[in-house]
Each structure stands twice: as C-alpha cells, then as structure tokens.
Amino acid sequence: MIRVVLADDEPVxxxxxxxxxxxxxxxxxxxxxxxGSAAIDLVARHRPDVAVLDIRMPVFDGLDAAKVIRECHPGTKTLVLTTFADDAYISRALGEGAAGFVLKTGDPQEIISGVRAVANGGAFLSPMVAKRVVDQLSRAHPRPLATQRIEVLTAREREVLGLVGAGLSNAEIAARIHVVEGTVKVYVSTIFRQLGVRNRVQAAIIAHESGIIPG
Structure with a gap:
C-alpha cells in the first residue's frame, strides 16, 4: 500500500x-x-511514501515544504499539484526536489499515476504540465532544441531517457530493457551529466520536448 500525506488549503x-x-x-x-508547515509535521509523524502538495498554501507553500521534506525526510517523495496560473513557480519547483507535477484540473487518473510513479522512484509530468514547463523554461532560459541536446546520447541512453520521461523507476526500466538495475543507474547518471540536468523531472522535460516518450 502506498501511503500518502495530502496538503491543500482548499477542503474541496x-x-x-x-x-x-x-x-x-x-x-x-x-x-x-x-x-506546508503542517504537511512537514505530518510527514515526520507518518513517514509516508508520497506527499502530495499544492503549490499555493499559507504559512509554508508547497515548494517550501518540498524542499524541507527532501532534506529532512528523503524517504518521502513529493508530487506537486499545480494550475496554469502557477508558471512563476515552475523554475523554482524544479530545484526543490519535487518528483512530479500534476494538473489539478486534468485527468484524475494522472494523480493516481503520478503517486505510483514517484513512490516507485520515478518522475511524473502530466502531459499538459510538461508542455507548460517546457514553454516557460524556454522563455526564461533559451536553449538548443531538445532534439539537438539529445544527440550527445547513444541510442540506448535515449531509450532510457524516454522511459524516465514516461515515469518509470530504475527497476522498471531495467525490467523493460532486460538489464540489471545497476546498469540503469549508470545510464541515468550519464544522461544527467550529458544533458546538464540535476534530477529526473528535468530529464523528463527534455524527453517530453524531444518527443521520445514511448507510446
């Protein structure tokens, strides 16, 4: 059973x-x-697998909470609930340790998929959120096209990157491509270094932008 702490200032x-x-x-x-402050306390008390955090909350917002949870309770992964009005938070969110982004007004199934993905060590981006993140980052930090960025990767590394973008954990990727999990960890570390990214969410964004997510 995946145990979740849920934080949002709106009861509905x-x-x-x-x-x-x-x-x-x-x-x-x-x-x-x-x-967010109460969410941190509850994570400390219950040690859940996942904390689902709204970005905009009083006292501590979801991103402040995500940072503290990452630093103090690394066993709990964080999934951020966002809206299209939250663009200003996106760049900051990527650095605060959130493992996924789900749109509040999107397909409810995405919340379930997101919780499962981050609980298993993967990353998750709702497709509409991924596009919004990519657009926002492109405006703020112009970069080469994603298709050009991934040219430095081998065919196998691109395959692994696509599976990271699809939200699979290292263990799930290993099973998919028939290698041991340690080999996947090496692939992921190499991909991060080659692309200049710090976490699976940033890697997933490039995977979405370059269109290599497997169907």
Whole structure:
C-alpha cells in the first residue's frame, strides 16, 4: 500500500483528491494538512511514501515544504499539484526536489499515476504540465532544441531517457530493457551529466520536448 500525506488549503480540493486516490486500491491517504508547515509535521509523524502538495498554501507553500521534506525526510517523495496560473513557480519547483507535477484540473487518473510513479522512484509530468514547463523554461532560459541536446546520447541512453520521461523507476526500466538495475543507474547518471540536468523531472522535460516518450 502506498501511503500518502495530502496538503491543500482548499477542503474541496482535498476531498476530491482523496476520493480519486481512494479508487486506486493500492493508495491510502493517511493524513491531510491545510498548509506546508503542517504537511512537514505530518510527514515526520507518518513517514509516508508520497506527499502530495499544492503549490499555493499559507504559512509554508508547497515548494517550501518540498524542499524541507527532501532534506529532512528523503524517504518521502513529493508530487506537486499545480494550475496554469502557477508558471512563476515552475523554475523554482524544479530545484526543490519535487518528483512530479500534476494538473489539478486534468485527468484524475494522472494523480493516481503520478503517486505510483514517484513512490516507485520515478518522475511524473502530466502531459499538459510538461508542455507548460517546457514553454516557460524556454522563455526564461533559451536553449538548443531538445532534439539537438539529445544527440550527445547513444541510442540506448535515449531509450532510457524516454522511459524516465514516461515515469518509470530504475527497476522498471531495467525490467523493460532486460538489464540489471545497476546498469540503469549508470545510464541515468550519464544522461544527467550529458544533458546538464540535476534530477529526473528535468530529464523528463527534455524527453517530453524531444518527443521520445514511448507510446
């Protein structure tokens, strides 16, 4: 069972997300918070697998909470709930340790998929969020086209990057391409270094932008 702490300052949103996660069968919301500070306390108390955090909350916002959770409770992964009004937070979010982004108004199934992906050590981006992130970063930090950036990768590394972008963990990638997990870890480290990214979310963005996500 994947244990989740859910934080959002809107009771209606918490009710909706809890109801969606309750349909999964393998996910349990063990505690809820109205702000980021309370979410941190609940993570310390319950040690969940995943903290689902709204970006905009009083006291501590979701990104402040994600940073503290990453530093103090690394066993808990964070999945950020976002809206299209949150573009100003995106660059900051990528540096605060969030393992995934899910659009509040998107397909409810994406929340379930996101929780499962980050719980298993993967990254997750709702497709519409991925496009928004890519557009925002391109405006703020012009870079070569993603298709040009991945030219430095081997065919196998591109395959692994696509699977990272699809939200698979190292263990799942290893099973997919029939290698041991240690080999995947080497591939992922090499990909990060070659692309100049720091985490799976940043790598996933490039995978989405370059169109190499497997169907």
């Amino acid at each position: 949103v918490r009710f909706g997300v809890r109801a969606v996660l309750g349909t999964a069968g393998d996910i349990e919301v063990v505690a809820e918070a109205e702000n």
